[in-house]
Amino acid sequence: MFQRVAIIGLGLIGGSIGLALHKVKIAQEVVGYDLGSGVTERACRVGAIDATYEALTDVVRGAELVVLATPVGSMRAILQGIAPAVMPGTIVTDVASTKEQVIQWAEELLPTSVTFVGGHPMAGKELSGVEAADAELFQGHIYCITPTEHTRPTATSKVAALVESMGARVRFLSPVEHDRQVAGVSHLPFLASIALVNTVVESPSWGEAALLAANGFRDMSRLAAGSPAMYRDICLTNSEAIVGWLDDYIATLQSLREHVAERDRDLNELFVDAQQARLRWQATHERMK
Amino acid sequence: MFQRVAIIGLGLIGGSIGLALHKVKIAQEVVGYDLGSGVTERACRVGAIDATYEALTDVVRGAELVVLATPVGSMRAILQGIAPAVMPGTIVTDVASTKEQVIQWAEELLPTSVTFVGGHPMAGKELSGVEAADAELFQGHIYCITPTEHTRPTATSKVAALVESMGARVRFLSPVEHDRQVAGVSHLPFLASIALVNTVVESPSWGEAALLAANGFRDMSRLAAGSPAMYRDICLTNSEAIVGWLDDYIATLQSLREHVAERDRDLNELFVDAQQARLRWQATHERMK
Numbered sequence: 001m002f003q004r005v006a007i008i009g010l011g012l013i014g015g016s017i018g019l020a021l022h023k024v025k026i027a028q029e030v031v032g033y034d035l036g037s038g039v040t041e042r043a044c045r046v047g048a049i050d051a052t053y054e055a056l057t058d059v060v061r062g063a064e065l066v067v068l069a070t071p072v073g074s075m076r077a078i079l080q081g082i083a084p085a086v087m088p089g090t091i092v093t094d095v096a097s098t099k100e101q102v103i104q105w106a107e108e109l110l111p112t113s114v115t116f117v118g119g120h121p122m123a124g125k126e127l128s129g130v131e132a133a134d135a136e137l138f139q140g141h142i143y144c145i146t147p148t149e150h151t152r153p154t155a156t157s158k159v160a161a162l163v164e165s166m167g168a169r170v171r172f173l174s175p176v177e178h179d180r181q182v183a184g185v186s187h188l189p190f191l192a193s194i195a196l197v198n199t200v201v202e203s204p205s206w207g208e209a210a211l212l213a214a215n216g217f218r219d220m221s222r223l224a225a226g227s228p229a230m231y232r233d234i235c236l237t238n239s240e241a242i243v244g245w246l247d248d249y250i251a252t253l254q255s256l257r258e259h260v261a262e263r264d265r266d267l268n269e270l271f272v273d274a275q276q277a278r279l280r281w282q283a284t285h286e287r288m289k
Numbered sequence: 290m291f292q293r294v295a296i297i298g299l300g301l302i303g304g305s306i307g308l309a310l311h312k313v314k315i316a317q318e319v320v321g322y323d324l325g326s327g328v329t330e331r332a333c334r335v336g337a338i339d340a341t342y343e344a345l346t347d348v349v350r351g352a353e354l355v356v357l358a359t360p361v362g363s364m365r366a367i368l369q370g371i372a373p374a375v376m377p378g379t380i381v382t383d384v385a386s387t388k389e390q391v392i393q394w395a396e397e398l399l400p401t402s403v404t405f406v407g408g409h410p411m412a413g414k415e416l417s418g419v420e421a422a423d424a425e426l427f428q429g430h431i432y433c434i435t436p437t438e439h440t441r442p443t444a445t446s447k448v449a450a451l452v453e454s455m456g457a458r459v460r461f462l463s464p465v466e467h468d469r470q471v472a473g474v475s476h477l478p479f480l481a482s483i484a485l486v487n488t489v490v491e492s493p494s495w496g497e498a499a500l501l502a503a504n505g506f507r508d509m510s511r512l513a514a515g516s517p518a519m520y521r522d523i524c525l526t527n528s529e530a531i532v533g534w535l536d537d538y539i540a541t542l543q544s545l546r547e548h549v550a551e552r553d554r555d556l557n558e559l560f561v562d563a564q565q566a567r568l569r570w571q572a573t574h575e576r577m578k
Binding site: 122123124142144171173177180181182184185186188189190191192193194195196197198199200201202203205206208209210211212213214215216217218219220221222223224225226228229231232235236239242243245246247248249250252253254256257259260261263265267268270271272273274275277278279281282284285 | 411412413431433460462466469470471473474475477478479480481482483484485486487488489490491492494497498499500501502503504505506507508509510511512513514515517518520521524525528531532534535536537538539541542543545546548549550552554556557559560561562563564566567568570571573574
């Protein structure tokens with residue numbers, strides 16, 4: 001049980017955490033902060049937070065738990081902003097998609113009396129903003145927690161208990177391992193989608209070909225419509241892992257290209273491998289839901 | 290109006306053509322042929338065909354229009370099989386995903402008294418088989434017709450009229466141009482999906498990372514679950530165009546890789562380009578429906 005929790009950034013994730021905290025009654029008071037025009041008022045109205053403050057330092061003052069739910073690109077400035085005001089013993093956690101860089105900033109900028117516990121909920125929806133917030137958003141989804149050797153174990157346990165109370169399933173892993181794994185299953189996919197769109201639209205026949213594009217293109221291009229700013233922040237903070245995956249992907253494509261160029265009937269095996277792997281993943285994924 | 294239409298291959302597409310022909314009453318009799326166990330019986334039962342024959346030569350005998358709706362891989366053998374039995378003046382059309390190779394086989398194997406008109410309906414669904422057949426499958430969708438200098442214009446017109454009667458929108462283009470365009474918007478996407486799956490599952494951490502894979506991975510891997518035999522046939526019959534697109538895709542990825550490695554903030558522009566192009570395509574695509 002927390003006396004006071006502060007949520008910085010009241011979008012879909014921050015707002016949903018606020019609603020979930022109220023639902024499970026794990027905090028006496030939830031206060032919030034957001035720079036967006038009218039966002040804090042709307043967050044109060046939907047019941048995600050109980051009160052709001054104009055200044056970043058005021059919102060974290062007296063909070064035992066601070067949740068950073070802003071875009072990764074503003075995380076460093078937020079950490080600098082709250083550092084002078086957080087109480088000794090406070091736990092600070094975040095929900096950013098990349099962990100190593102954020103944790104490095106946190107350990108560099110926050111007072112040593114404060115513990116930072118990196119977190120990353122594997123949940124989301126097409127809609128964004130506090131209006132789309134949902135107390136059940138994390139229900140059944142994996143929520144990564146990425147402690148380091150500097151993270152106090154009691155702080156890690158408290159964050160894990162909070163995450164479980166929201167219905168999510170905790171997975172502990174190191175920041176490096178987290179970043180490498182999400183680079184493969186989340187960052188590589190959006191870059192593959194963006195590259196696909198940019199490749200086909202640059203062709204002189206795109207105007208005509210666009211009319212022939214159907215469900216396959218629709219699925220493979222959907223991620224390209226995502227937020228450019230979010231994608232850029234992810235690439236800037238997880239560059240090394242992403243480059244490794246892009247190199248692997250390019251090598252796989254290059255090998256596929258040779259098989260196609262040679263009209264190699266063994267292409268079938270590569271296609272069967274992919275089909276089986278996808279079907280296995282899908283079965284596990286659906287069972288997990 | 291046709292006295293008799295023969296459909297070879299009674300899967301989703303062949304079956305749907307049979308149902309559509311009955312619905313618009315454009316053929317007096319529709320006969321069908323399929324090698325699959327019990328398929329012709331089921332096609333009769335759902336009303337896709339009126340009668341069936343054991344031998345390929347019998348089913349095309351007396352038909353003014355023959356529709357080839359088998360996988361591309363069996364097309365050459367089918368053309369050889371029907372060649373001795375088709376009447377002079379018969380129109381033969383197909384629904385294969387690649388056109389140049391199929392048309393070359395047709396022009397080489399069919400008697401000169403017969404006209405081949407290449408076709409490709411841009412419609413489909415997740416389900417396959419005659420049970421999933423639907424008279425409305427082509428409604429509003431583009432249906433490519435790819436005449437060559439050897440195609441009699443009256444035959445092209447008759448096939449176009451048939452296609453329009455099924456509610457589809459005819460688009461005429463050359464076989465080469467068709468193959469190049471679908472290679473970009475349809476074949477490159479499935480290869481990108483297959484390569485993505487094969488890249489990430491080969492990693493030693495896949496067992497763990499699979500648990501973190503969410504909606505982005507789901508969309509980008511969906512095509513990889515498609516039919517390996519169909520994908521192989523497409524690659525074997527459209528190798529040149531596909532290799533060209535794979536080279537362009539690899540070059541785009543390579544350039545993206547350099548931007549990510551340099552932590553280049555201009556990545557944003559590439560992401561905005563892709564986002565805008567995807568949103569424009571989506572708006573047109575939805576308007577077309």
